[in-house]
Amino acid sequence: MGAHGYGGSLALRLEPAPVDEQAFIAAALEGDESARAWLLRQHSTPVYRFCLRMLSNEEDAQDAAQETMVKVLRNLHRYRSDWRFSTWVFGIARNTCIDEHRRRKRRRSTSDVEIVDKSASPFEITEREMEAERLRGALEELPPLYREVLLLYHFEQLKYREIADLLDLPLGTVMNRIFRARKRLRTLFDELEAGGNA
């Protein structure tokens, strides 16, 4: 342990899923279709968002997100309640994205990767939107290993310990990866800003 000793319990604290979610999971396992639909509704958007930001392609993201949600609902019996349900779901989404990325590499060269075109007119693009666009660009430039940890922490609100469990890596390794990813992202973001202003 370090010298600071912040107090409080530093033990692993994986918060259990909210009670109602556990109830929905149990009901879905019993064959309740409305519970299954509820789980689908709750997790589809975060999963699609994660897949889109990992794969940077709407079509591939849709395939990966769909495959993820099918796997989640088919394999509910494998879910262990000592993990947060969303952490388990993101673990499946991550593996599916890795598979999709491999398949995509075989299907087409990286030069064909589609850039998500939001088609906003120049008049509609505010400074905030330009920053968001630069962030999207910087995230796309990040190596997948760095991108996934940032997405999981900053956008999907997983805890550091949960990311370590999901990636099956020591927490120290995950922290180093996150620090390097943040620095790289900031550099890329600044470079895109400089490029945009040039």
Add this chain to the structure above:
Amino acid sequence: MTRHIPDDVLLRFVEGDLDDDEAVEAALHIDACPHCAARAVQAEPLAEVFAALPDPELPVGFEERVLAQLEHPEAAMAPMRVPWLGIGMIMSAALLMVAGGEPTVVLWKFAAVARGLGVAVNLFLNHLPSPSAVLTIAALLTLGCSLTAVRLLGLSRESA
């Protein structure tokens, strides 16, 4: 009682400037302390940009498609676009077995079959043909046919 992470330490944490043990300790504290977690998020220079990134909209009909895929798994299965490739692999392997030959040749053929099986497994996993798969099968089939022909020719000469 919980002591929060001091500002300077938190800033060094966000910048990745703590040593490994300190960083792990701070991370565990942040995981357990919503107050410090919020401060750490705010200390990230790109925090506002992160927050401003709009959420993509779920494609229309997404949930219906997932439910349909669950109801009709056969429709959801990725089609085996090239089932004949697997058959080709088995035929190649069978031909090589029949052909027999000198130990060095057998060793070489074993390597070829192993490569072929690797390609077959790859195909099974990815459901995608590749030029190398097609070439490997073509080479194996040619080799198998040639060796079988040589073997049969040798047998017919022996019997004559």
